[in-house]
Amino acid sequence: MDLPTLEAMFSDIREKTDWDIDGPMLWGYFFTDSSPEQLMVLKGTLEQQGYSFVDLFVPELDEGQDKYYFLHVERVESHTVLSLHERNQHFYALASDHGIGTYDGMDVGPAPALNA
Numbered sequence: 001m002d003l004p005t006l007e008a009m010f011s012d013i014r015e016k017t018d019w020d021i022d023g024p025m026l027w028g029y030f031f032t033d034s035s036p037e038q039l040m041v042l043k044g045t046l047e048q049q050g051y052s053f054v055d056l057f058v059p060e061l062d063e064g065q066d067k068y069y070f071l072h073v074e075r076v077e078s079h080t081v082l083s084l085h086e087r088n089q090h091f092y093a094l095a096s097d098h099g100i101g102t103y104d105g106m107d108v109g110p111a112p113a114l115n116a
Contacts, residue, residue, distance in 0.1 A: 001105060005103055011107070015114045024111045027084075028074040029091060033101040039071040042098045050073065051075045068101065076111045 013021045014092055019088065029051070033039050043053055051073040058069055088106070094102040 003081060003085055006085055006088075010081050014106045019110055021108075022080070024076050024078050026074055026076050026109050027073055027112045028107045029081065029103065030104040030106065031066050031071040031091075031095055031100050032104050033071075036065065036069045038098065038100060038105065039069055042094070042100055043071055043073065045094070045098070046073045067103075070104070071102075 010021055013019055017023065029046075031039060031042060034074050039056060043056070047053060052075060054072040056069055057069050058067060061067065084106075088103070091103040094100070
């Protein structure tokens with residue numbers, strides 16, 4: 001994902017939501033591969049880096065489409081366009097270093113409320 005796309009994403013969130021996109025948000029990150037075992041190795045690495053495991057799942061597939069898996073991890077953190085771009089570059093390299101098919105990108109939502 002290039003910088004102009006991320007800039008547009010941040011702008012869109014500012015215009016269409018009441019989220020504080022500049023503050024702590026719940027960022028989810030996705031990796032795909034045909035091997036759930038490879039993704040579980042990556043899961044361990046990501047957990048050591050402070051990410052929480054959410055799910056390992058097979059998406060809905062079209063008939064005849066080869067089976068593959070998604071690894072979903074998340075962490076509450078703050079990002080700017082540039083810091084998110086850097087995080088994405090890190091994850092592309094991490095996927096490559098671990099022999100993972102792809103780093104598939106991220107999603108974002110409000111951070112969960114803390115119970116005081």
